[in-house]
Structure formats: structure tokens, C-alpha cells
Amino acid sequence: MRMFLLTAVFALSACTQKATEVPPRDGTLKPVDMSNHPPIIPLPDPELQGGHVGRAPRRITVAQLKASIQTTTGRQWSQIDSLAASLGKADFALVNAESTEPNLVFAKFLEDGAREVCTAAAAADLTTPLAENRVLSPEVPATITDFSKIDAPTAKKNLVYLSTRMWGQPLSGAELETWSASFLTMAARAQVANKKKEAWGAICIAMMTDPRFITY
């Protein structure tokens, strides 16, 4: 609370600078003219509510997971209904609250599910002649059959597509570079092992088990 008051006092001085016509100095915020801005709803004090001022991120429910897998890969994890209770689904007879804990059991089973659907989706892509009909690699020209020979811009373009599809958060910057390098390494190994489907399949598994897929 003391920190909040100090901050508030500091902010007050920052916010009212324009009124006193003092020129901005380094390290101070520039006030914005809000005369035409719609009314602003005041923010609560984060310290009074455990650091939360916005929406609390949470793990998706089993129903949302099922719908997410279907929407993002176009196929369903065959075990999801039989594992629903272990994944946290409530029956409201004996278990009254849906568990959205990102626990190890959930992570383990999700990895199994991701392997199943991603491998199947990647395999199906290999037999899909039109690139735009592919689920995991629509940005890769259909003429490319050796994924290790994909150029970096094409790989990045597809990674941005996949991250948007999977997470709603397009990869960018240094993280995109890292994912691109990882993909090219995996694609080379998959080519050597003659398991081409594992190239984009591995990326799919990595994205489906990423916190950005299972939380929102």
C-alpha cells in the first residue's frame, strides 16, 4: 500500500505536468490529451487483490481442449473421452468442480494426445496435393517434398501461420528465429531418418504442449 501511495504521488506529479506548463524531463511520462477520450473506468489497486487487475490466465477445460484439438488439427484425439475424468472433467454428481490445474497428469496425457493427432495430421498432409488444403504446412509450396530444403523465410511464414492457428499469438522476433532454427534441424533429421512427417509433426506437438495452447 505504501508503494502504491508513493507511486500515486509520483503519478500525480507526472499526470499534472501539462497543467503547470513544465517541459518534460527525461524519465517522466508525457501526458496525453484525453479531452476527446471516452470515460475511463478506474483500475483497482493490484496490491489489494493478489496482483490481479485483469483476467486471470487459466488452463482450458477438457471440453475446450477437445474443441481446440478439433479446430486446430481437424481431427480428434481418440482417447480424450475415456481420459476426461483424469484430465479434470467434473461429473457434477461426485465431482462438483472442473479442475483446470496444469498438473503433470494433464501434461502427460496431453503429450500422448498431441503425438497422436499431430503425427496423423502431418502424415495426412504428405498425401494432400494442394498446399492450401494442408493443415500443418499450407504455406510450404506443394512442390517441396524435402522439408530440410525449405528456405528460412518459408519456414518462418509457416511457423507464424501455425502459431496463430494454435495459440492466437503469431511468433515474431527472436522467438521466431529460434523456432525456425529448431524446425530446420528437425526437418534435416527427419529427412535422414526417412520420416518426413515428423518435421512439421514435431512442431505441431511442441505447439500443442506449449502453455500458450493449453492456457488462455
Next chain:
Amino acid sequence: MLHLGRLLCACVLLSSAASFAQTNTCEPMRTVPVERQLRQLYLDLLGRPPTIAEYRATVAKGAIGEADIKELMTREEFYGRMKTYHRSLFRANVTASVYNNGDTRLSDTTDGAKPLEQRGNPTASLRGRNGQGCDHFIPQDDCQNTGLQQDPQFEGAATAKVCRDLNGVPMPVSVDYDATIFACTQLVGASSCAQAVTNNLLEAKYLNFCDMRRVSGALQPFKCIPDPGKPATAVLTEEVIDAVSGRVTAFAYPNPPANPIYTLLDRCTLNMTLRNGVRGSYAPARGCIQREGWVMADAPFWDTTGAAQVASCAIEAQVRPINPATMASCESAGFISDRSCGCGIGFRRCEPGSGAVNNARIAAINEEPLLIADSVLRRDEDYFSILTTRRSFINGPMSAFFKDSQGVGVLAITLPADKEVIPAIPYATDPNTFTEYIRGENAAGILTTPGFLYRFPTYRSRVSQFYEAFLCKSFVPPADAVAPNPEDGCNRENNLAKRCGCNYCHATIEPTGAHWGRYGERNAQFLKPEVFPKYDAKCRDCALAGNTNCDGECGNYVMQAYDGDGANSLGLLKTYLYRTSEEEPNINGGPKLLVERMLQTGDLERCSVKRVWQEFTGRSMSRQEEDMYLTSMVEAFVKDGHNLKALIQHVVTSDAYRRID
């Protein structure tokens, strides 16, 4: 970053104060990118993430407007998502609340005429032991057929057999010795008891204890004597011999001590004994399994083969509403143990062994409150209609249940409306097809549905659920509550609303529970005032006579007294016990009156706002947020006519929802 966040918070906070008048502020709070906001909205409102096409369309548009959110809330996926919300809120699952012991289920059989038969525990009172079916090989009404006789060596002439008693109740057509009491040894080398005697495999004096039993479908002779390997029957060593026939007619305990398990085991016959000497109340002879035959009966209501008739055990095929001798009703759970009742027309009182009928009923009961809430939402009605509306929905299994008085002894549910008002939907209709109808005057939204009444089986649990789900309150003693001294006389107060320590919560629970006072506990029956008056002199007389059961007619009345109030209340409907004159209107007002009262307090609105906030932001409102937002959101909710979609829109367009936490 954290410091910057606090700085921005402080700026906006202060902007609402005097400094805001000078139109000076900091840069606006950063909210989530449009793709992430779209994913949040889709997962929260539709239960799925957006497709890539939906992402691209929104990114191209640049922002998600109120119209976009409104459009999302018109999609079928949204209504499915809200069904999930209400399933959680109502805890709509009575699977573990309805007790079905399977006694009324009929097994499919595979030999003989393959009749439908019940094989549960009640068959002990029908046939002599649990798990026993009828005779699959002898038609009930052809029991005098000599060629079908199973045990001619001790049954006597087939033509003398009695197929049915004077009221048409089926009598046993064959009998076996009970292998749990008798040790039966196959007489190998003979195909009949007479041949066994001829072949010196059996002494003639034991012909009454020679039992033709089925082995791999064929009858084979067995010698059955009281099991020498069991202490209770090993002592039956004295053979009681009939002087005329020279045959053993019983095994007796030579010098029995006081209260032995057995003093005598008679030979088995086709004759039944009368339970307590009451005519029409049959009991099997001890140690004997007495089986009736089979008949052809109209196909059961769950039959999908299209057959007009099916084979059934003769007892189960009966359709009587009452026992013609004792006049006892067959419309109670006791029908399954009464030889005169049967399963009724179309086997309406029974179920298939698969449990499919029970599962279909449970599913429909679970679905009803969700459909009530769904209909309110789809029509943009006042949200609290879910607690007051008479509108409801019914499908084939439940329509047949009500219309044909099915499920006797398993589900105790009062007709929700007059029979002619309930839509007539054939049982076989797709169970996902529900038809709207209007329930009786006492109906109050979800609060009087079987789903609610069974899920919360006592009036106290019903109050607790109502407070928790719709008022966001739970019954917890205050922090400064003091446990009473164990020696304090108030510990012996029977009225929990007054008992010290208990009264912290029960002073509210007991009078509130009276709103469900006309609904039975552990069932979904409405206790109509004309059938269950406030005071019943007959019940009082029974109670005074010490007959607290009163032939099962006074279960809802005060029949025992534990204090002065109780002594003065014998014969009073239980819900009236300890109720003051101010609280008694709660009983006839029902849950609807409770909702009307709570609407006047504003607690229902506040709780709904809090619940929707928690559902979509993933956390409950803090005290400060309540101070800042709750009143305005409640006012908006009221202004919108308690429109839930408008409330949801309000929450998902709030800064809190759109902010990165």
C-alpha cells in the same frame, strides 16, 4: 514493467478524481492483442478457439466490436457453452442421487421359451431364493400337461396340479430343492428317479427327496438331503417316515436345543404357504425353489424388435393394480415381492436388464433444468425466470414415465402437470427431442424440477444450494461464534433454529427450508394440501397408539415426540413442526415466494454479476473491485431487464477482461 503498471493504474485512478477535470492523464493501459482477445472470446463464449479464417478476418478488421460479440452470442455454440455453465451452477447430475437397486430389471434368458424374468433379491419371496427365475420349459397354463411334468415321483398326478389360484395368480409348476440347504448328488446311470430306484442307485424311501434337475438342458435325477457339510443342516439326522407310503417326508433335529436354525426340513411340494396366514400372501416353502411357468405377454414398452408379444415369466406378466386378496397396492415398491402384481401393462413397472431405460430417464432429468435455463437465454427473458417459470421440456422416456405411470419403486416423482397437459411422446422417440409444455401452478423454474429435488434431497441441502448458487452465500458460523458449554441445557433443544451453536446457521436454514416443505425429501414428490393436510387425525391416532409406521401412510407426519413441541405436534405435517405463524406462509408459497423475496433484496442480481465475472475473468471479484464495479454492473443488469447476454457483454468488454494480467 510492474512499476510502470502501477504507475498507469495510479494515473487512471487519479484521473477520476479532481485531477481528471484538467483532462490530463497518462497513456492508456495496454490491452491484449486482437488475436489473443479473439481467442479469449471464442474460448469463453463458444468453447473453442477461432479458426485461421476467423483470425484473419478479425485481424483484417482491426478490432472486435460490440456487434461482433453480440453476433457470437447468437451462435448455437454459445448456447452449448452456457449449458455447460449452468450444468456446473446447478450441479445437474442425479446419477448418484437416484437409488436403483435393479430389482425391477428383467433379464433376457437363453433357454427354453427364453422368457423375460426378474432375478433380483425379491425372487426369494416369490420363488424361494434370490437370483431364481421361473421354469422356462413349462407354459403356465399348460401345467397339467403330463409330458411336461418335471418331478412326477413326488408331485402326484399332473392333472391334479393347480396352475392358478382362484384369483388367477400363477402357482408353481415345478420345484427344486435349494442347493444352499440340501446337498444334491447326481444319480449317474439313471434318467429318472424311478429308474434310479430300479437300478439300485436310490432307496425307494428317498423318492420324495429325488429331484429332477436340469444339466445341460436335460433333466437328470439327483438325491437331495440336508447338507451334512453345514452345521445348521448336519444335525437334521432323524428321518420322518410316512407310515402309509413308507417314504421319508422330512428330516428332523433329534434333540434340538433352544432356537436352532432348523428343527425340521419338509419335503418339497408345489404347495405354497401363506405368509402370516393371510390369504393371497404367498410364501415359498423353506428349502424349496418353487417356480411358476412362462406365458406370452404384450411386448414391453422398451422393445425395439417390433414383436407384438414376448415370452415372460407368469408372475412378471401380470398387470393387476392391486393384490386381489389383500387389496394391497401394486403401485408401490412392494409390487416386486408380491406374487399377485407383476410388471403391469406393457411391463410399465419394470425395466430391461441393460439399464437403458433408467439411463434414459436420468439423462432426461439432468437435461430438464438446463433446457429451462437455455430457453430463458434464447428468448432474452429475465434471467431469474429460470427460478420461477412454469415452462419446461419433456422427451419420450419421461413422457412415457408420467403418462403410463412407469418406474414404480425407483423414481418417486409427482406429475408435473395434469396428465392431459403433458405432451404424449412415444418412448422410442429420439431422447434428444424435447417438447415444451407448461407445468402446474406450483412449479418454480429449476427449483422444483426432479433434477434439483433429487440432486439436493433434503430441504436443508436445497436451501444450501440455493444460497450458494444464486445468492453467493454459504452457511458458516460467524468468526466470533462461541461453542456452547456441553453442560448447557440448550444443547438438548430439538429445534435447531434455537439450539445454541446450531442456531447461527439454522435460524435461517429452517424457515427458509419451509419453502420446500411441500416437497418430499429424497424424492421429487409434491405433497398436495388436499392429500397431505397440515394435520392428519389418523396419523395422530396411530402415533398415540405407538404405531409410528401407520401402515406406511404417515411418513411425512410427526409420529414421535422428543420434546413438548413434538408431543403437541403429533399428526402434524413434518414441515410445520417448529414453524411460527410468520414462517408458515413459506410452506404454501413454495420456492417461488423465496425467489420473489430475494429479488427484493438485490442479492440475486449481485450474485449473478459476481458469478458471470468469475466465469469470464477466471477469478472472483476482489473487495475493491466490488466497491468499484459491482453496483454499476448490477444497475446495468437491472436496467437491461436481467438480460444475461447483456451482462456477459458488459463483462467481456470490461477493461479487466481485456487486460493482460
